[in-house]
Amino acid sequence: MPFINDQVAANKESIEVTNSPQRLSRFTFDPDSVMGMLRQSIVGQDEVLESVGDLLHFIKADIGEPTRPLAVCFFSGKTGVGKTQLAKLLAAALTGKADGLCRIDMNTLAQEHYAASITGAPPGYVGSKDGDTLFDKEKIAGSYSKPGVVLFDEVEKANSAVKRALLNIMDSGYLQLTAGNQSIDFRNSLILFTSNVGAKEIQSYQNRFDGGWRKALGLKPSRKKEVELFNQNFKSAFDPEFINRIDYLFSFNAITSDALPSLLAISIEDLKVRLSKKSVALTIEHEAKQLLLSKYNPEYGARDFVRRIRTYLEPRVARVMNNHPLAKELRVVVQNRAVYVILEGGLHSGSEIKDKH
Numbered sequence: 001m002p003f004i005n006d007q008v009a010a011n012k013e014s015i016e017v018t019n020s021p022q023r024l025s026r027f028t029f030d031p032d033s034v035m036g037m038l039r040q041s042i043v044g045q046d047e048v049l050e051s052v053g054d055l056l057h058f059i060k061a062d063i064g065e066p067t068r069p070l071a072v073c074f075f076s077g078k079t080g081v082g083k084t085q086l087a088k089l090l091a092a093a094l095t096g097k098a099d100g101l102c103r104i105d106m107n108t109l110a111q112e113h114y115a116a117s118i119t120g121a122p123p124g125y126v127g128s129k130d131g132d133t134l135f136d137k138e139k140i141a142g143s144y145s146k147p148g149v150v151l152f153d154e155v156e157k158a159n160s161a162v163k164r165a166l167l168n169i170m171d172s173g174y175l176q177l178t179a180g181n182q183s184i185d186f187r188n189s190l191i192l193f194t195s196n197v198g199a200k201e202i203q204s205y206q207n208r209f210d211g212g213w214r215k216a217l218g219l220k221p222s223r224k225k226e227v228e229l230f231n232q233n234f235k236s237a238f239d240p241e242f243i244n245r246i247d248y249l250f251s252f253n254a255i256t257s258d259a260l261p262s263l264l265a266i267s268i269e270d271l272k273v274r275l276s277k278k279s280v281a282l283t284i285e286h287e288a289k290q291l292l293l294s295k296y297n298p299e300y301g302a303r304d305f306v307r308r309i310r311t312y313l314e315p316r317v318a319r320v321m322n323n324h325p326l327a328k329e330l331r332v333v334v335q336n337r338a339v340y341v342i343l344e345g346g347l348h349s350g351s352e353i354k355d356k357h
């Protein structure tokens with residue numbers, strides 16, 4: 001069965017708009033504003049975002065099957081490329097709450113006996129009467145005007161009992177707890193899975209182009225071969241029953257150096273917002289940005305870059321703030337190939353933090 005995103009792409013040309021009475025969706029989110037926010041926050045994933053736009057319009061129009069979740073999406077890609085970040089931002093935008101996402105880490109459910117935490121304890125066990133599970137029912141249910149959003153992280157690590165429970169959710173929009181007297185309704189939920197499946201194999205294929213004769217000849221990894229590698233690993237990690245119930249497949253790109261300036265800009269903006277709450281303004285000179293950009297190893301994804309910026313820059317800013325409690329404006333500069341945080345106006349003495357890297 002083709003994925004919905006393929007079908008949408010194929011049908012785009014042929015869909016005709018007819019004059020009809022005004023239709024008001026029960027959902028209050030505006031797909032275009034959500035997309036605007038996502039484009040400002042997620043970098044290097046243009047194809048993914050394009051399909052997210054389709055997904056949002058599909059949900060807003062409320063034309064899905066009423067006996068299934070609103071949509072089932074699978075986010076694939078290597079570590080630290082924005083899968084969880086996109087899930088969190090989507091959840092915040094759709095639910096209107098910063099912590100709107102119900103997140104289940106499948107890694108912790110890898111062993112058979114932990115399956116009870118997803119399906120509820122079997123009769124006779126602790127928790128069986130209450131139907132205790134890892135699910136947050138309110139976040140899953142959402143409300144009449146807001147979808148619920150559920151993320152199953154690292155789904156390939158779930159054991160087969162948990163995967164069977166997931167099939168039920170994807171199929172009928174319900175999870176019957178083992179206790180028997182309770183169920184969880186996912187029919188108003190957007191279901192997201194994340195997985196690193198195939199990422200290692202794609203990375204080692206790409207690494208072959210980093211040196212040797214392939215590099216000398218200017219050869220680049222082929223996208224077709226990468227898709228092939230993903231499909232092989234995807235099919236061996238998941239049963240056809242599972243794959244057939246996925247509506248949207250989002251394949252996240254590795255973060256390349258082209259995306260770094262935008263990623264740096266997002267990190268700086270984020271820091272500035274936090275500093276503004278302490279009445280401090282921050283300016284970062286161009287040379288300092290260039291030096292920060294040079295500290296990236298693409299192997300570890302955007303997460304590594306963002307973490308480096310935080311652990312490199314933020315303690316230096318913090319130290320100057322603590323030493324100068326009245327300082328209102330700070331500047332990040334480069335001198336002798338080292339980053340310094342100084343008080344605006346060049347009050348160097350006692351205000352510099354020397355680059356230790």
Ligand SMILES: Nc1ncnc2c1ncn2[C@@H]1O[C@H](COP(=O)(O)OP(=O)(O)OP(=O)(O)O)[C@@H](O)[C@H]1O
Pocket residue numbers: 041042043044045077078079080081082083084085086194195196263266301302303304306
């Ligand atoms: N494409 C991106 N655009 C903007 N920020 C990103 C992107 N990718 C990663 N980040 C940053 O890196 C952090 C980690 O990314 P995220 O948690 O989304 O990784 P992931 O793809 O889910 O990886 P994993 O499979 O290891 O969970 C995010 O909190 C965010 O700050």
